[in-house]
Amino acid sequence: MQAMAADRELEPAVAALEQQFGLMFAQVRARVRDQAERVHAELSPAGYNVLATLVRSGPQHAGSLAAMLYTDKSMISRIVKQLIELGLVERRPDPSDGRAAFLAATPAAVGKVDANRDEQRQRLREFLAGWDVADVRQLTALLSRLNAEM
Numbered sequence: 001m002q003a004m005a006a007d008r009e010l011e012p013a014v015a016a017l018e019q020q021f022g023l024m025f026a027q028v029r030a031r032v033r034d035q036a037e038r039v040h041a042e043l044s045p046a047g048y049n050v051l052a053t054l055v056r057s058g059p060q061h062a063g064s065l066a067a068m069l070y071t072d073k074s075m076i077s078r079i080v081k082q083l084i085e086l087g088l089v090e091r092r093p094d095p096s097d098g099r100a101a102f103l104a105a106t107p108a109a110v111g112k113v114d115a116n117r118d119e120q121r122q123r124l125r126e127f128l129a130g131w132d133v134a135d136v137r138q139l140t141a142l143l144s145r146l147n148a149e150m
Contacts, residue, residue, distance in 0.1 A: 031120070039112040040086050048113075050079045051088055051105055055113040059092060059102035083109075 029045065036048035043051070053068055054060060062080065066073045080103055083089035088109040094100040105113065128136055 035113075035116040035120075038116060039109065040088065042082075042086060043088070044079070044082065046075075047079050047082050047086075047088075050076065051083055051109055052113050052117075054089065054103060054105040055110050059104035061094070061100060062103060065103060 032045045032048055035052075036043040036045050039048060039051065049069065050065065053065060057068065060068070062073055062076050065080075066076045069076070080089060084091070088106055089103055090106055091101040092104050094102055
C-alpha cells in the first residue's frame with residue numbers, strides 16, 4: 001500500500017522535475033548561442049561546444065572528441081572544418097603517429113572561451129549569492145548523483 005502511494009507521488013514529482021529541466025536546458029541553449037556569437041559571429045552553438053571542450057580538455061584526436069561529446073566522428077569532422085575556417089582551431093601533428101593529428105583551440109579562441117567561462121561563473125555566483133552554502137552543496141551532490149546514474 002505504501003509503495004503505491006509513493007508511486008502516485010513520484011509521477012507528479014518527476015513531471016515537475018522534467019519541466020524544470022526543460023526550462024533550464026532552454027536557458028542553457030540560449031546562453032550557448034550567445035557565447036558562440038561572442039567568440040565569432042558565424043560560430044554555431046554546436047561549434048562552440050566543440051571549441052569549449054577543446055579549451056577545457058586540451059588538444060584531442062577527433063575520435064576522442066566525439067566520445068567526449070557523445071556524438072559521431074562525422075559530426076565532429078564537419079564542425080571542426082568550420083572551426084578551422086573561422087581560425088578558432090588548428091590541426092597539430094601527433095608526434096607518436098604521423099598519420100594522426102590533434103585538434104587544438106587557437107590562443108585567440110582560448111582567450112574568448114575563457115572570458116565567456118569567467119563571465120558565466122560570475123553570473124552563477126551572483127545567482128547563488130543568496131543561497132545557503134549547504135543548499136549549493138546539496139544541489140551539486142544531487143546533480144552529481146543523477147549524472148552518475150544516467
